[in-house]
Amino acid sequence: MVKYIECYPEYQKFEEFIKCLIRILKLSCIPWKVLHGKGKYIFPIFELYCLISSVLSLVYFKKNLMVLLMRVIISFGYFQIITKSLSVLVQANKFKILFEFIQELHEVHETDSIVDFAKIHLLHLKKSLDITKIILRILFAVSFITSSGLCFYSFHTDAIIMAIPGVLPDPNASPYYLHIHQVFCMEASLLVFSISDVILISTGFYLIAVLNIFQNLIENFWKFEGSNKEVALIQLHKLHCNILDKFRTFSEIFYYTITVQTGTSAVFVLCIFFLMLSSDFAAFIPLCLLVFGQFGAICIFGELMYSKTEKLTTELYLTNWYEFGLKEQKILLMMMHMSQKIIGIKAAGMYDINLRMFIDVIKGGISFLTILYTIA
16 A cells, blocks of 8 residues: 655645646647647747847947946747747656655555664755745745846846847837837746746755655664665565666756856856946946856756765665575665765866866856956
């Protein structure tokens, strides 16, 4: 008989919320007769239009240095949003695999041989859910303030950061229609940006919770006696294989997203440090928080993945393996061999994303700022 840990109903609501966001991104909530199944192409096409608009603003309008940097940030931002939305839309079916895996972690079977199985799962899954909810609330708030702040600043300074393709600037015409256009584009893009980040953060933090669960189960392994050891080891081995498979799925879904986000975040950081020289820097504080928060979050996530998996081999070795039978030792040896390959996230499959990368980018930004300040 299958039972569920206490936080499962709360997780079900959260999972349904994530699935609802995916449906919104695909526009599958609109009747098929209206869009004829083409709804999933609408947001990427819209974001592509916004990217073209932001690039054309670099060509159409005067290149004031501060406004130029804003246009560069917006252009790279739209490139990031397009990549994120396409990653979710193209790989939407793979999310079902991840959701099913997380659901299985909430199950408690009567045949489970692992001591305190339910308590360990409840501790980490509930903690992951609570942390994710807090982060998402902050993300929505900062994203909304940032987009609204940029719109207000551009309106206040009469800066055009998004042109209308095909409409050349007319010095005698009122710029209000351009401001309305860019407000609509930026606020609508906020929805796509937020949905993509919510999905990435949610699945990522649950995978970190899975690693914590696995590590805790290994630490409690000494409590087993007799024949239970073999059964528990088999369960742990299956869980380990499942974890490796799901991390591979996660990497496949967000491979391009993580690569593009890392590259664009480096550009954002350099631009932000330059904006610090501006007398209007206070207007860019929400943007600064969003850039550093977004880039810092992905670096922290990569660092957590790396540090957790790095310890697995040591944790397995520190068990009382010398008291095991030959079968148990073989299973443990297989797990130790599998855990030697450290799980982490890489940009373009080459560069490790961790706190060291975050520090290096910040150092690069400070060096860039120092050079500009010296020249000025």
